[in-house]
Amino acid sequence: MRDFSYLRAGSVDAARQAAALPGAMLLAGGTTLIDLAKCGVAEPDTLVDITHLKGLDRIDVNERGATIGALAKMGHVADHADIKSRFPAISEALWQAASAQIRNMATIGGNLMQRTRCPYFRDPANFSACNKREPGSGCSAIGGVTRGHAVLGTSEACIAMYPGDLATALVAFDATVHLGERRLLVDDFFLLPGTTPDREHAIKPGEMITAIEIPSSAAARRSTYLKIRDRQSYEFAAASAAVGIEFEADGRTIRDLRVALGGVATKPWRARAVEDALKGKVLEPETIRAASLLAVEGAVDHGANHYKIELAPRVVARAILKLGETA
C-alpha cells in the first residue's frame, strides 16, 4: 500500500473541504478504502479520517420515518429495535451483509460509497483494462469470467455488479441520502455505468454524506430481504430481493408493493414493473410468479451469469409469497 498523509477532521465542514482537494479522500470504516488501497486500486495522497466526528452516528426513528447518521455502524443499525420492527428489510439486508467484524467498522455513509467487487476492477496488476478505473481503457470482464457480473443496467463499457445489500432495501422504500443540505433519492444517487462507469455516485467534490432518511410506510413495516448466495453466510448475493407489501383490509389484495433487486444489476435495482403489475391483484402464487418475471425485463447476460436471469424472478416471487404467509 502506497503511503499517504493522514488528517483527522475536526468538523463536517473541515472534512468536506479537506476531501475536496486533489488526491484527498474521506476515510470512515475503511473496509472498502483500505482494502482497495492494498489492491492498488485506490491511491490517495491524503486520507481525511471522519470516524472521530461526534454526533453523526445517531439513529432516530419516529412516526415519519428513520434518520440514520452517516457514521452509524451497519451492525448497530441492524440490531436497532425500531429499525427491526418498522423496517425489517433494512435490518435483514444489513445483518446478512459482510461479517460481524466488518459491520462493526463499516458506516452507513461508507456503505453507500462501497465499490464493485468485479475481480478485474480489483486487480490492476493483472488487468490493465477497466473503464471504471481508467476511463477508455476497455473492459476485461466482457469476454472474461462473468459469473458474478450484472445482467441489468449494463453498458458496452462496464458490466460490474453493484454488490451492496443495504442500498437495495433503501431504493425499495424511497429512502433519501443527505449530502449536507442537498437531498437525493438513493435511487438517483447511484448512476448507471453508461459511457462513464468511473462515475458511480451523484456526489460532487466537496460534498459528504451526512445521513440517510427512510420514510415510514405500511410496506416498509411488512418487508423482508431475501438473499440467495453460493455460501450460506459472508458472501455477496447471487440474487437478492428487498420486498415490502401492504394489503387491503381483506388481507389478500395488494394495495402497495415495493420490489428491488440486488446482486444482478449495475446499481440497486427498483423493479417497478413488478410492483405495477401486482397492485390491486390478489396474492396467488401463479399471479406472483408470472409478474415476478417482469423483474428481469431487458436483462442481457454474458454467458456464465445467465443463471441470474432465471434466479432473480424466483427470489422476488419467494420473498413476496413469504410476506403473504404472515398476513
Place this chain on the structure above:
Amino acid sequence: MTKIPVHLDINGQHHELQLEPRVTLLDALRERLGLTGTKKGCDHGQCGACTVHVDGERVLACLTLAAQAEGRTITTIEGLAREGELHPVQAAFLEQDAFQCGYCTPGQIMSAVACIREGHAGSDEEIREYMAGNLCRCGAYPHIVAAVRQAALEVAS
C-alpha cells in the same frame, strides 16, 4: 512519508509510536509491539484472523489504520486472560478441541467473546451466522460452534 505520533491503549497499557500513516493496527501490533497473537491471514478483511476488540467491539485490525485507533481501547488475544486465568472462551476452545493448526484460533476466540457479549450465541444456527467472518481452513467448525455454545452457557450462568 513523514511519520506521525500515534498513541495506542492496548490491553491496559499505553504505547507511544511513530508510524507511517499507512501502518495498519495489525502491523503495529505485530511488527512494532511484538503482540503476534493477532494473526495476519488474508490482510484484506476476508478471513477474520486479525480480529481484535476496539472499544469492546470486534473489528478487523488489517483494515483499521493504527492512527484511527488512537483514543480507543484496544484488546487483543494477549489481553483476554485475567491474572493467569484463561477467559471462559479460551478454556472452552481447549476443552472442545476447537482447532487443528491453531492459526485462526486467536481471531476465532476474540470473535466468539464479542459474539456472546452481543447476544448472538443463542443457538447453533445463530453462532454459525455470527461467526461466519472467521474462516478455519482446517475445518474445525463443528468444534468451534460447540466451544462457543459451551462458553455462552458458562458466561450466562
